[in-house]
Amino acid sequence: MDYKGVYSLARSIPKGRVSTYGEIALALGNAGLSRAVGNALNKNRSMEVPCHRVVRSDGFVGGFARGAGRKAEILTGEGIEVDKKSGRIKDFERVFFSLWRGSLKAEHRG
DNA sequence: CTAATGACCATTA
DNA sequence: ATAATGGCCATTA
Numbered sequence: 001m002d003y004k005g006v007y008s009l010a011r012s013i014p015k016g017r018v019s020t021y022g023e024i025a026l027a028l029g030n031a032g033l034s035r036a037v038g039n040a041l042n043k044n045r046s047m048e049v050p051c052h053r054v055v056r057s058d059g060f061v062g063g064f065a066r067g068a069g070r071k072a073e074i075l076t077g078e079g080i081e082v083d084k085k086s087g088r089i090k091d092f093e094r095v096f097f098s099l100w101r102g103s104l105k106a107e108h109r110g
Numbered sequence: 111c112t113a114a115t116g117a118c119c120a121t122t123a
Numbered sequence: 124a125t126a127a128t129g130g131c132c133a134t135t136a
Binding site: 020021032033036037038039040055056058061062063064065068 | 118119120
Binding site for chain 3: 001030035
């Protein structure tokens with residue numbers, strides 16, 4: 001598993017935006033890596049890698065080494081609204097950032 | 111090597 | 124909209 005690639009892509013996510021495990025996997029060349037990507041980010045624990053900006057494709061924040069609640073709080077601090085009750089991201093399609101084409105539908109109408 | 115687990119994704123009912 | 128099922132890859136025991 002090329003962790004370096006995962007971390008590099010994760011770093012590519014700008015503040016105030018979120019991407020998905022599947023996107024990273026797809027950018028690496030294998031969409032099936034989605035699960036492995038999560039493992040890689042989990043193992044990381046480096047502050048230089050904004051793993052908190054990587055969420056599930058469904059719009060849920062997903063898991064986090066420090067707990068999903070912590071992840072949601074960090075995202076909220078970056079301007080991304082998260083519903084603590086359901087653990088879902090508000091305006092997910094709006095804050096979504098595509099790694100392989102630098103955002104596609106996210107910028108379709110500003 | 112086999113078996114089980116995980117920060118997932120897509121399909122189907 | 125929610126709930127349940129199958130598939131995928133890598134790591135760990």
